[in-house]
Amino acid sequence: MQIAYNWLLDYLPKPVPVEDLSKILTSIGLEVEGVEKSEAVPGGLEGLVIGQVITCQPHPDADKLKVTTVNVGGSENLPIVCGAPNVAAGQKVVVATVGTTVHPTKGDAFKIKKAKIRGEVSEGMICAEDEIGLGESHDGIMILPEDAVIGMLAKDYFNIGASDFTLHIGLTPNRSDGNSHIGVARDVCAYQTHHLKEDWKVKYPETKHLAATDKLPVDIHITATEACPRYAGLTIANVKITASPEWLVQRLQTIGVRSINNVVDITNYVLHEYGQPLHAFDYDKISGHKINVRFAHQDEKFISLDDKERVLRSEDLMICDAEKGMCMAGVFGGTGSGITEQTRNIFLESAYFTPKVIRRTSMHHGLRTDAATHFEKGVDIEMVIPALKRAAALICEIAGGNIASDIQDIYPAALPVTAIKVQYDYINKLCGKEYKIADVNSILVSLGFEIIDQRNDFIEVKVPSDKPDVKQGADIVEEILRIDGLDNVVIPSRLNISLHRRPAPASRKWKEQIAAFLSNAGLQEIVTNSITNSKYYPEEMPMVRMINSLSSELDVMRPEMLESGLEVVSYNVNRKAQDLKLYEFGNIYRTSGVHKYNQSSKLSIWITGNKDGQHWQHAAEAADIYYLKGLVAQVFELCGIKKIQEQEVEDGIEWKRGKQFIAKAFSVDAKKLKSFDIKQPVFYAEIDVQSLTDAAEGVKVKYMELPKYPAMRRDLALILDKAVPYAKVAGIAQSQKWEALKNFELFDVFESEKIGNDKKSLALSFTFQLNDRTLTDEEVDGMMKQLISTYRNDLQALIRE
Structure with missing residues (x-):
């Protein structure tokens, strides 16, 4: 604000x-x-003076330039070279002297320096209006009336108001x-x-008695009384729609509001003065001169002031005439009844609309107007009439109108008054300070609270209508504390607290360990928004939709993690940060019906670009699905999880533990990447945190002494059909129940025409070791023969000698 x-x-x-x-x-x-310091004209016309052109001669070396001498009230006339076609001797002009900083309407400010232009000395500039921020015209220099005083400061001549300050309040x-x-x-x-300890009172604007001289009646009805408890208005005749006076324009500009015309500017002015939104209608465009405050019909069409057709819902509150909707109540006006230069009679509206009704309409249609922002926070219902009178008086004064009707105030049932009873001991306890009863009472009265009852131990007050957020005793304490000042509460030298430590949930322990591992492996942790765009997902996906979405792009709770990370990848890749290794712990949200929601935690990893950058010892190496697969395998190893079934699926790799899904990894589809404007491969892995935690917690750690006896290694090269996945090769090795088989790993993959176009060679190493004795060659060879026989029978493998 x-x-x-x-x-x-x-x-x-x-x-x-x-x-x-x-x-x-x-x-x-x-x-x-x-x-922020604000000025009506940038620079405040500092350094500019009124001068008179004494002589004006053609420039000897430039057809379009003139050499002039100008009297600016000094001891000597200034030589100035000017390129304006309308400059002539005898004119009163605005002059920027040497050293003046000029602030043009468009472009950057610049400083006037003494110069030579085509050999002629120039000690200043004769100004056009756009060169000093007073207008848009650049057809020629400004020519002032004869009565302009030579040497007078331009800011005094143009009556530029004093500089102001804009306070930006959070x-x-x-x-x-x-x-x-x-x-x-x-x-x-x-x-x-x-x-x-002085009696400071707010100086409210004076409002003259509004006497109706003409008769322009309006018939007002409120159909939606719950959404509109109070509606007031009056008509004003014979207004003249023009530009606003300078003081009004400057005040609105100071708070960032653009001037439109005198009537609209007045409604905006009163809005920011009283906090009460107003709306002006063209009276002659109100069909039947009837106003009906009602809810819209489902799918009713409405053209708003921005010339967009909007499809309304049955919960959108409308201001209507006898035929059509004229305004989305408290949110946005329509084209059919707005104020134009041809408007002569107006109907001025001041009303109170229920905050939740306005908020729903504003958020759904993406119309975040000043009026909607005020209504949805809750305005003071008692300001409806004072604000209406203030705006009407200003319109009569500035736009030359005449009041043409009495004020119609439709207020069938007053809103209930909130009364709160609070103990003085409670106030002192919550604030941490002993307040005098007189100080408490004085603060509340100065804020507009009315004391209903007051004893030695408590006070009961009626809450003023401008404070809809004050609903309980703690809110009363807050009002007292903030007026007295938080800095006036003494911080005690000693604090007595009881520490209570609960064991962290298992998922947190594993998250911290995994996060440390991934960060040490060179990945960067990201945190993305769990509210995202429904357009990323197919319509049939069971998404949790936001009732009051922040915008049309943030309207659902994310049902998948992939897209959130792709937004980050796209942002960075398109800014030349193309090598990314990212991870995130986050939640996804699904629904299986009305009020049936499911939330689950995921660990997601995104890899794109090079996994290792260029180095003097090695070239850059591009990341691939196998690098990502290795990271997932290391996460499993970190958690101590064994006996995981890995299988290739249609779009990548999937890991299960029994029937329980644990993780998946795949290369992101090119079509999906294109929708995020990503032009390089992205590899994605997702681990279900709950399944991972359950598996990790089920691992029993066994301790044993370091082996005393040597290990024996055997290598085996298998020639297989390319269609045979490595998972089957690994599965056969894992299925052996030999105590001596400690480990196996794939260390080479070879493809060549020599072994066949449809074949591949996999080279594996097997490590054998016992804890109680040394293995013999015969024992190891026996186990290897059994492995070879199984690979031949089950996978039709050939053994490379």
């Missing part, structure tokens, strides 16, 4: 320096994240009471009253 400093001062009884104001606002929970969602200049002023006054 942005607050204009000079604007805020209008509502304070005394000025407060901007530095002190920043500290006060931060201490009361309206954290000032930055203070408003928390619960602080709707501070979502306006008057709301901020109310808090500042409460703070000053408490700390200065």
Whole structure:
């Protein structure tokens, strides 16, 4: 949220320096994240003066240039070379002298220096309006009236207002009471009253009596009373739609609001003044001069002010006339009834809409307007009429209108008033400070709370309508604490606490060990958003959809981890970081029906580019599925998991332990990569964390002394059909029940026409060892013969000699 400093001062009884104001606002929970100096015109026209062209002669060496002398009120006239076609002797002009920094409407600022242009000295610049930020025209220099005073500062001549400051406030969602200049002023006054012991009151704008002179009636009905508890409005006749006055434009610009026209600017001004959104309709475009506040019909069509056709839902609240919808209530106006230059009569709306109704419509349609933001936080229902009167008075003053109807205030049932009873001991306990009863009462009264009952041990108050977030005793304590100041709570020198340590869940232990291993292996851990885009997944996938999605691109809880990482890969690869090894522990979410949701934890690994960069000892080596497979195998080994069945599936590799799925790895489909604008191979592995944890926790660690007797190794080369997977070769070795077979591994793969185009050679080494004695050659040879016989019979393998 942005607050204009000079604007805020209008509502304070005394000025407060901007530095002190920043500290006060931060201490009361309206954290000032930055203070930015703002100017009506960039640079404030500093260094620019009014001058008169005394002489004007053609440049001797340039047809389009003129050599002039200009009187700027100094002891001597300045020689200035000018290229404007309309410059002439006798003119009053704006001059930028040497050393002045000029801020053009477009482009960067630049400094005026003494120069020679085609041999002629130039000590300044005669300015066009776009060269000093006063307009867009560059047809020629600005020519001022004859009564312009030579030597007068340009900022005084053009009556450029004093510089202002924009305070950028990090408003928390619960602080709707501070979502306006008057709301901020109310808090500042409460703070000053408490700390200065002076009676600071907010200076509310004066509103004249609104007497109706013309008669432009409107018939108002509220059909959706729960969504719209209060609706008020009046008509104003004979307005003239023009540009807003300079003071109004400057105030809106200071808080980042673009000026549109006088009537719309006034509604925006009052919005940021009172915190109450308003809307102006063209009265003559309201069919039947009837207003009906109702819910939209399902799939009803509506064209909004941005000329987009929107398909409405039955929960979208609408402001309608006798024929059609005119406005998405509290969110966005429509094209059919908006204010234009031809508008002469208007209907001005001020209403209270239920926050959840506005939030749903705003989020669903992706319309994050100022009005919607205010309504969804909760506005003050008692400000509906004061804001309406203020806006109507300004429209009559600035746009020349006449009040054409009495105020119609449809408020059938007042919202319930919140009353809270809180013990003084509770306040002191929660704050950690002993407050005087008088100070507690004073702070609450200065914030607008009404004391219903008060005794020596408790106070009961009625919550003001501008504080919808105050609902319980703890909220009362917060109000007291922030006005008194957190810094005024003394931190004790000693804290007494009881430590309670619960054992960490098994999954956390294994996650930490695996994360340490992968990081040491050169992988980088990432954390991606668990809310993602439904367009990544097929429509039939059982996705958990967000009811109030943050945007159309973030509308589901991710059902798969792959796509989240591909976003990271795409971002980095397209910025020339092409060698990536990433991993993430994250959750995926699925649904099997209404209110039936499932969440599961996954370890995902993404590999792309080179697994090892170029080095003087070796060339760069591209990553492949086997490198990824090795990482998965090392994770299993780290967890001590044995007897895992590895099998090739249609799109990659899958690991199971019995019937329980543990992991998968594959090369990401080219079509999927293209959708993420990735033009290089990506390899992906996913491990189910719960299955991995269950398996790891089931491992019983056995300890034994180091072997005393030597190991024996035998190598075996098998010639197999290419279609035979390595998993079958490994499975036969694993199925042997020999105590002596300690390990086996594949150390070479060979393919050649010499052994056949449809053949491959796999070379394996087998390690044999006993703990109680030395094996004999005959024993090892016997086991190798049995292995060879099994490979021949089961896989039709040939043995390479």
